[in-house]
Amino acid sequence: MTAPIRILLADKQPLTSAGLVHFLSSRQDATILDEVSEREHLEQMLNRHKPDLLITDYNLQGYITKDDLRSVKEISPATNVLVISADNNKGSILDVLQLGIKGYLTKECSREEIMMAIQSTARGEKFYCHKILDIIMEKHFNPEPENFDAAVLTSRETEILTLIAQGKSTQVIADDLHLSPHTVQTHRKSIIRKLNIKSPTEFVIYAIDFGLIKPK
Structure with missing residues (x-):
């Protein structure tokens, strides 16, 4: 049996965090190792767990930032990042994608999309939901x-x-x-x-x- 995907969760919105914990608790192919309660704990948690995947949102005031996302690979090279965010600013989203973020979903995505994104991003593959793909294509075609x-x-x-x-x-x-x-x-x-x-x-x-x- 394949080892479960080891996930570090960094989202301080209680509803989102609780929803992901509940969703993944019933699965055998993914497990949440820990949750980052404060921004300054991110580096410590990455060093401690060396997770396969960091699920986070950079668009929460006083929490994880784009600079933090940029530093993830320096702290834990084997960790890929999946962003699940409600950010509607196209420029901000494109800035994040240019950091080399492998996965990006909106908080309106289905459970199926979330699981597909977790599996793909953990493998180092790119996975973007339709809204994010539209923004990427708009940037290229305009x-x-x-x-x-x-x-x-x-x-x-x-x-x-x-x-x-x-x-x-x-x-x-x-x-x-x-x-x-x-x-x-x-x-x-x-x-x-x-x-x-x-x-x-x-x-x-x-x-x-x-x-x-x-x-x-």
């Missing part, structure tokens, strides 16, 4: 004009971006365009630098936004 311009790419880079977005490998692209793999890689690095691409998925997102490929 970027700041000054930071998003297809003209910054050369015609060759645009061609290679399209092929990358179609899922073609470096070798296949090199063969298709009669280039060396090294040249393709050089163009790829230039595209990443110019568009500030941070993940493979963003090649597809930018290609769709530029009208180079159609969304499936």
Whole structure:
């Protein structure tokens, strides 16, 4: 039998905290090790338990902050973070996601979504509820004009971006365009630098936004 996911809970809202404790108490695949009652106890609790997962909310006054979330990996490298928050500020949510937070749910999510998020985030996989995904997609599809311009790419880079977005490998692209793999890689690095691409998925997102490929 797989060992249960070891969770540290940091949410000072009594109803949320009690609800999660009650929900997880009936499960054999996850267990809450402890609860963080005060912000200054977070580091101590992380060091003591080295949990697989920290479930927290940074949007509670006088409690866990974004800076605290940033420091979790430094304190306990094996601990992933799942945020469950009622924050409605899109800019604030995006700031948190840029910290490398793997999981983010709103406090309106179902039990099924919460359990899926716990399992995925504990494994180091990303899990976002629909509201958070909408915010991410809105950011990608409606970027700041000054930071998003297809003209910054050369015609060759645009061609290679399209092929990358179609899922073609470096070798296949090199063969298709009669280039060396090294040249393709050089163009790829230039595209990443110019568009500030941070993940493979963003090649597809930018290609769709530029009208180079159609969304499936």
